[in-house]
Amino acid sequence: MPELPEVETVKQALIPVLENRRVFSVFVGRKNLRWPLPENLAKRLTNKVFTHLTRRGKYVLMHLDSGEVLLLHLGMSGSVRIYQHKPELGQHDHFMLEMAPQIGSGSRSYMVLNDPRRFGWIDLFAESAILGHKLLVGMGPEPLGNKFSAALLEAAFKGRSAPVKNALLNQALIAGIGNIYANEALFLSGISPRRKAGTITGGRADRLATAIVTTLRAAIEDGGTSLRDHVQPGGEIGYFVQRLAVYGQAGKPCPKCSSLIKTIVQSGRSSFYCSRCQR
DNA sequence: CGGCATCCCTGGGAGC
DNA sequence: TGCTCCCAGGGATGCC
Numbered sequence: 001m002p003e004l005p006e007v008e009t010v011k012q013a014l015i016p017v018l019e020n021r022r023v024f025s026v027f028v029g030r031k032n033l034r035w036p037l038p039e040n041l042a043k044r045l046t047n048k049v050f051t052h053l054t055r056r057g058k059y060v061l062m063h064l065d066s067g068e069v070l071l072l073h074l075g076m077s078g079s080v081r082i083y084q085h086k087p088e089l090g091q092h093d094h095f096m097l098e099m100a101p102q103i104g105s106g107s108r109s110y111m112v113l114n115d116p117r118r119f120g121w122i123d124l125f126a127e128s129a130i131l132g133h134k135l136l137v138g139m140g141p142e143p144l145g146n147k148f149s150a151a152l153l154e155a156a157f158k159g160r161s162a163p164v165k166n167a168l169l170n171q172a173l174i175a176g177i178g179n180i181y182a183n184e185a186l187f188l189s190g191i192s193p194r195r196k197a198g199t200i201t202g203g204r205a206d207r208l209a210t211a212i213v214t215t216l217r218a219a220i221e222d223g224g225t226s227l228r229d230h231v232q233p234g235g236e237i238g239y240f241v242q243r244l245a246v247y248g249q250a251g252k253p254c255p256k257c258s259s260l261i262k263t264i265v266q267s268g269r270s271s272f273y274c275s276r277c278q279r
Numbered sequence: 280c281g282g283c284a285t286c287c288c289t290g291g292g293a294g295c
Numbered sequence: 296t297g298c299t300c301c302c303a304g305g306g307a308t309g310c311c
Contacts, residue, residue: 003304034287034306058305076304077289092289117288119305162281171306178304227304267282270303 002058002074004143004176005219006238010080011055013233017082017099017109018050018062024108027096029089033115034075037095038124044068045097045124057139057175061130069127071135075119082233083110092116111233140174143212150209157197157205164200164208165193165266173197177212180225180247183272185211187246192278193264193271218243246272 002010026042038044049065062070074080081087084107089096095113113120125133140156141148156173157164167173168182177185186193189211191204200208219225224238227248231237245255250263254274264271 006304073305075287075306115288116290117303119287160280166281169305180304225304268284269305 002076002078003178003181003225004055004058005181005216005240006224007058007060007074007176008055008144008220009224009232009238010074011053011060013082014060014062014080014111015053017111017233018097019052020049021102021109022047022049022100023097024100025098027089027098029094029096033094033118034121035123037122041122041124045070056136056142057171058178059136063127067127068124069130071123071125071133072113073121073135075115075117075121077117078113078115078120079231080233081112081114081231081235083112084108086110087112090114092118094118095122138172140170140172142175143177144216148209148213150205153209153212154201154205157200160197162197163193163266164191164195164197165271167197168212169267169269174212176216179269180227180244181212181215181219183247184245185215186278187273188215190278192275193266193273195279246274248272 023045026045028037028042031037051063051065054061058073060072062072064070087110089112092114093112094115097111099109099111101107130136141152153174157167160167165182165186168177168185169179185208189207191200191208219240222238222240222243223232223236225240225244226237227241246261249261249272252261254261254277256277257274259274259276261272262275
């Protein structure tokens with residue numbers, strides 16, 4: 001599932017459940033996901049309070065009053081669910097936070113991380129180490145950040161001979177974009193996925209930067225894209241799947257010109273595009 | 280730098 | 296219905 005819009009959806013849903021609330025207990029189902037889980041994870045979380053949640057690229061950063069940050073990456077198949085009553089855990093539920101009630105109101109809440117393929121991961125590290133964290137250092141600009149612009153995108157792609165599709169997936173150049181939204185943003189901007197990244201300048205850079213922002217914002221509005229695994233933490237599906245213009249649409253008519261959507265493989269990932277509308 | 284293969288895993292869907 | 300094969304939203308690593 002999880003590209004920037006899905007991760008943002010998860011973060012927004014977790015805010016009322018986690019912020020300013022105390023961890024009552026922690027369930028850790030296994031010693032590793034993609035990487036080994038942090039040492040003493042449960043002990044370091046229990047009785048701590050989440051102060052605020054942020055997002056960087058495809059990571060959720062959950063800041064604690066202990067001065068540590070819980071980092072969550074959902075990989076390809078990870079999802080988060082929220083419950084108001086203690087749930088029965090299934091085979092792929094690897095991690096659960098039991099949150100104490102807010103003072104004077106309500107019940108406990110439960111946050112469960114499910115990840116069948118276990119490509120996701122969890123880390124816990126000092127807040128002061130965020131900027132130097134190996135998974136965050138060197139990450140490109142946030143496409144929904146205040147500083148993002150066509151000029152910034154053009155600078156990131158300057159001199160690159162790789163296809164623009166690959167450049168969009170490179171988290172060091174721009175953060176948070178995965179295969180779905182790379183394809184959709186290229187379609188919206190009328191740019192071929194095969195075009196060399198270094199040729200995205202001027203008007204093309206304007207169009208692509210605008211398309212990236214438009215696509216990501218629309219997807220967040222719709223609660224993300226549900227294909228196989230993604231559901232919002234409350235269990236709702238993400239409706240952006242109904243708006244996909246080209247992703248997964250090989251052989252179907254282009255929504256703009258009705259010629260057939262093509263699919264090619266670039267760096268091992270499927271690209272979908274209209275060879276008439278995208279140049 | 281870039282392209283590409285490989286690996287980490289399970290499960291859904293297509294096709295026979 | 297049941298089996299096999301292929302593919303999947305990510306990304307680290309290593310080789311050429």
